[in-house]
Amino acid sequence: MSFEAKRCGVQFNPPSIVLLYVHTDTKKMRKRIIPVRSFSKYSDCSLAAENLKNHPRHRDYLDRVSQSQLEKLHIILRDHLQGFSLEHSLASFQLNADEDLNKLDDEILARKKGQMDKLFEMNKKHKDDPDFVYDLEVDFGKKSQEKCSWDEESDDGF
Amino acid sequence: MANDVGSIPDLVQKKHDVGEVVKIICLGDSAVGKSKLMERFLMDEYRPQQMSTYALTLYHHQTTIGNKNVVVDFWDTAGQERFQSMHPSYYHKAHACIMVFDVQRKITYKNLYNWYKELREYRPEIPCCVVANKIDADLKMAQRSFNFGKKHGLPLYYVSAADGTNVVKMFRDMIKKALDYKQNPRDFIDEVLQELENFDLEKKEENSEADEDGLKTESPEFV
Numbered sequence: 001m002s003f004e005a006k007r008c009g010v011q012f013n014p015p016s017i018v019l020l021y022v023h024t025d026t027k028k029m030r031k032r033i034i035p036v037r038s039f040s041k042y043s044d045c046s047l048a049a050e051n052l053k054n055h056p057r058h059r060d061y062l063d064r065v066s067q068s069q070l071e072k073l074h075i076i077l078r079d080h081l082q083g084f085s086l087e088h089s090l091a092s093f094q095l096n097a098d099e100d101l102n103k104l105d106d107e108i109l110a111r112k113k114g115q116m117d118k119l120f121e122m123n124k125k126h127k128d129d130p131d132f133v134y135d136l137e138v139d140f141g142k143k144s145q146e147k148c149s150w151d152e153e154s155d156d157g158f
Numbered sequence: 159m160a161n162d163v164g165s166i167p168d169l170v171q172k173k174h175d176v177g178e179v180v181k182i183i184c185l186g187d188s189a190v191g192k193s194k195l196m197e198r199f200l201m202d203e204y205r206p207q208q209m210s211t212y213a214l215t216l217y218h219h220q221t222t223i224g225n226k227n228v229v230v231d232f233w234d235t236a237g238q239e240r241f242q243s244m245h246p247s248y249y250h251k252a253h254a255c256i257m258v259f260d261v262q263r264k265i266t267y268k269n270l271y272n273w274y275k276e277l278r279e280y281r282p283e284i285p286c287c288v289v290a291n292k293i294d295a296d297l298k299m300a301q302r303s304f305n306f307g308k309k310h311g312l313p314l315y316y317v318s319a320a321d322g323t324n325v326v327k328m329f330r331d332m333i334k335k336a337l338d339y340k341q342n343p344r345d346f347i348d349e350v351l352q353e354l355e356n357f358d359l360e361k362k363e364e365n366s367e368a369d370e371d372g373l374k375t376e377s378p379e380f381v
């Protein structure tokens with residue numbers, strides 16, 4: 001018997017992680033509500049996510065949910081315990097190209113970096129990949145270059 | 159000459175046996191990929207030394223350039239970029255600077271102006287380059303020319319810390335330039351400091367009248 005996770009989310013009261021999954025035998029969609037226990041506004045979300053992922057009663061259901069996603073859900077629950085709105089939490093995970101990330105505190109910056117990591121990991125070449133080249137050089141050539149639109153407004157220094 | 163071997167104290171002499179020591183600093187906004195670039199270049203050697211009280215991270219790297227041993231101290235910020243300004247000690251005695259922006263975020267490109275301005279206040283002459291990082295995310299950007307580098311006569315590298323494109327080339331080039339700079343410094347202020355250090359050693363007893371003006375006229379070849 002196996003389960004295919006479809007969607008997941010949170011419920012604030014009581015703090016729980018909600019999972020929609022399909023039973024692969026019966027093809028029926030089910031909902032599973034997993035209350036998060038001994039979780040406070042000071043809890044370590046990464047650790048909580050890891051514990052849940054390995055939890056004997058839940059791990060089969062969570063097989064296809066990544067630990068980083070579980071961590072994100074825990075962060076949303078913890079934000080709520082700290083009095084932040086859901087909008088705040090969701091925005092903190094959103095990447096916005098115009099936002100000045102220098103202005104963020106460590107915690108929110110780490111969330112943004114976590115979002116960036118998805119693409120980074122996808123494009124990352126690992127050193128044990130067969131086609132890994134340590135000193136990879138690519139000459140992009142200057143001939144076909146166009147001016148970057150970022151230079152259009154002629155500010156000082158540009 | 160400023161680096162008259164006879165006047166260099168023992169401690170410095172020992173360092174020279176290990177190889178020439180150069181300091182290279184990284185500048186740029188939060189999350190442009192400065193640390194990921196270091197990590198990609200250093201690979202297994204990647205053992206950062208966190209100096210959390212100073213919000214900076216140091217990496218030591220040993221290499222050879224030509225047949226010379228070189229020890230590189232890389233300085234990376236660990237949150238100090240938040241203040242959009244670095245402590246003067248960050249710039250102190252740096253031999254080269256790597257300035258990074260993120261090709262996915264225009265604001266990080268525009269902020270180069272401020273980083274560069276601050277760099278030149280402290281280090282008017284050290285070699286510097288502009289690094290367009292994350293080109294894996296948007297290859298089109300490698301076909302764009304960026305004015306900032308051209309305007310200030312700085313080389314531009316299109317790189318990706320993720321897939322490794324041009325990372326090693328950029329670092330190797332900058333180590334060479336740092337070394338070259340150290341051996342042929344152009345910053346007048348460095349010379350003055352060195353002169354002062356040597357002066358101190360030689361003439362400790364004397365009540366020297368070597369004010370800055372006096373030194374300036376003594377080493378005109380560096381102006």
Ligand SMILES: Nc1nc2c(ncn2[C@@H]2O[C@H](COP(=O)(O)OP(=O)(O)O)[C@@H](O)[C@H]2O)c(=O)[nH]1
Pocket residue numbers: 113114115116117118119120123186187188189190191192193194195291292293294295317318319320321
């Ligand atoms: N796609 C892509 N993402 C990158 C690259 N370099 C860094 N990143 C992402 O940008 C985030 C910030 O990088 P980091 O090195 O911490 O930036 P720093 O604050 O400048 O040191 C990382 O978490 C990565 O997800 C790159 O070359 N390509």
Ligand SMILES: [Mg+2]
Pocket residue numbers: 192193194234235236237
């Ligand atoms: Mg960093």
